[in-house]
Amino acid sequence: MASTPLLGGRTLDRQTARTLPPGPRLPTLAQTVLFASHRRTFFPRMRGKYGDVFTIRLVPSSRVCVVLSRPDDIREVFGSAPSVMHAGEGNTVLKPIMGAHSLLLLDDEDHVRMRRQLMPAFSGQALRGYAGMVHELARADVATWPTGKPFKVHQRMRNLTLEIILQVIFGVTDRDRLNQLRPLLDKIVSVSPVIMLGGFYPALLRVRPWRTYLDVQQQVDEILYDEIAKRRGNLAGRNDVLSRLLAAGTWSDVELRDQLVTLLLAGHETTATALAWTFHELARSREDLEFGQRAADTGADDELEAILKEAMRLHPVVYQVGRRLTETADIAGYRLPRGTTIMAAVGLVHRDGEHFPMPQEFRPQRFLDDDPPAPGTWMPFGGGARRCIGAGFSLMEGTEILRAALAAYDFTAPHPKPEPAQSKNVTLVPSRGAEVTVTRRTPPR
Structure with a gap:
């Protein structure tokens, strides 16, 4: 299926421009810099000036992005037919990194087929099977933390979540292979915005530093293809994600490789950062820390998960998610033309006092009250047919790491x-x- 042209400087006529939601008149490059580096302050300012729906323009091609901050409008977008709201087309910049078969890049029937094949590896039963492995890896890592002196827990979480991906998702347990993969994957997950430009300008991929990144990627691919080949027909006693995928679906090697790299890139930094923010908040409140410690001691998973959810609310790791309209549609009181990029501003909803009383405060109990946040107001994993398939895995992983x-x-x-x-x-x-x-800690009696 042909891609939908972006609505932007080359395709937007003056009449249509006058019917779009209001927005800043800054040059496209200035708006792009503000969005890329200061979206956490840029979006609230734009909402305060222009209202709950506003338009910004970003590179490439001065593309038109309509930002939504009302849950009802966002629910309408998430609930629309996936054929009308394409998410994959908005992620094409990731194609050189994740691969053409990545779930994040697919739309329509291809996305449905791939998601259906992935689902068994992320079912509730499967997650319960991974929890023990995650907890043992977390306990081993936690035991090495330095005591009595400050350290950056974000880097610790990055190392630990990478190890979980290696052993629980990829299923790699051989010591030599782990030692071979760790430095390579660390370079892969440290992809910078400069490298990602190669998705917009493919000619860059032939020169450094883009070529260097692709060389590392090729080394990782060779190892992953070797693991896939060894695993086929040899699944007895295996409980990792790759083995479950092989057992539950019909995959080409390239399709499996693309999903593994997607799980790596989509699940590594996001989970590590959410946990870093969680520990940051607990370290600053004795009351919340003791609440979490009691939950860890007594096995109160719902309370540990509430702590994690509140950190994700207060500190959204991904501030917005996007869709591209494949046809003209009425959204948030505006008739938006084909090619418009829709941005659901998760961060604006999460900090809205209408939906979260005292939104600036860290209050895990809000997720345990008799009147919890309304559906569609807590959305760190997106929503609708494109809701992150690894959401359950991320919450399980975070709960086990908090417990340890x-x-x-x-x-x-x-x-x-x-x-x-x-x-x-x-x-x-x-x-x-x-x-x-x-x-x-002194162990509880």
């Missing part, structure tokens, strides 16, 4: 003030790495 860490340590913050967020690629990370200090 909170059972072992007391946490304090070396700096009393909260760390500001800074943009890193498409995520918002703690600017100082989420510094904490831990001391060993």
Whole structure:
């Protein structure tokens, strides 16, 4: 199916431009810089000036992006037919990195088919099977944390979530192969916005640093293809994601490779950052820390998950998610033409006092109250047919890591003030790495 042309400087006529939601008149490049580096302050300012629906323009081609911040409007977008709201077309910049078969790049029937094949590996039963492996990896890592001096827990979480991807998702347990893969995958997940430009301008892929990145990627691919070949027909006793995918679907090697790399890139930095923000908040509140420690000691998974959810609300790792209209549609009171990019501003909803009383405060109990947040107001994993397939895995992983860490340590913050967020690629990370200090707990009686 042919891709939908972007609505932008080359395809937007003056009459249509006058019917779009209001927005800033800054040059496209200036808006792009503000969006890329300061979206956490840029979007609230635009909402305050132009209302709940506004338009911004971004590179390439001065594309028209309509930003939504009302849950009802966002639910309408998430609930629309996937054939009308394409998500894959908005991710084409990732094609050189993730591969043409990546779930994030597919739309329509191809997306439905691939998602159906992936689902068995992320069912509730499958997640329960992974939990023990995740917990053992978390306990082993937590035992090596430095005590009595500040350290950046974000980097610790990046290392741990990478190890979980290696062993629980890829199913690699051989020590030599793990040692071979770790430095390579670290380079893959550290992809920068400069490297991602290669998706817009393919000619760049032939020169450095893009060529260097692709060379590393090729080394990883050779190892992944070798693992896939070894695993086919040899699944007895295996409980990792790759083995479950092989057991449940009919895959080509290239399709499997693309899904594994997608799980790596989509699930590594996001989960690590969500956990870093979680520990950052717990270290700054003795009351919340003790609440979490009691939950870890007693096996209260719903309370540990509430802590994680609240950190994801207060500190959305991904501030917005996008769709591209494949046909003209009426959305949020506007008739938006084909090719418009729709942005659901998750971060604006999460900080809206109408939906989350005292939105600036860290209050995990809000997810445990008799009157929890309304459906469609907490959306760190998107929604609708494109909701992140790894959402359940991420929450399970975060719960097990919290359990292991909170059972072992007391946490304090070396700096009393909260760390500001800074943009890193498409995520918002703690600017100082989420510094904490831990001391060993006395085991509860």
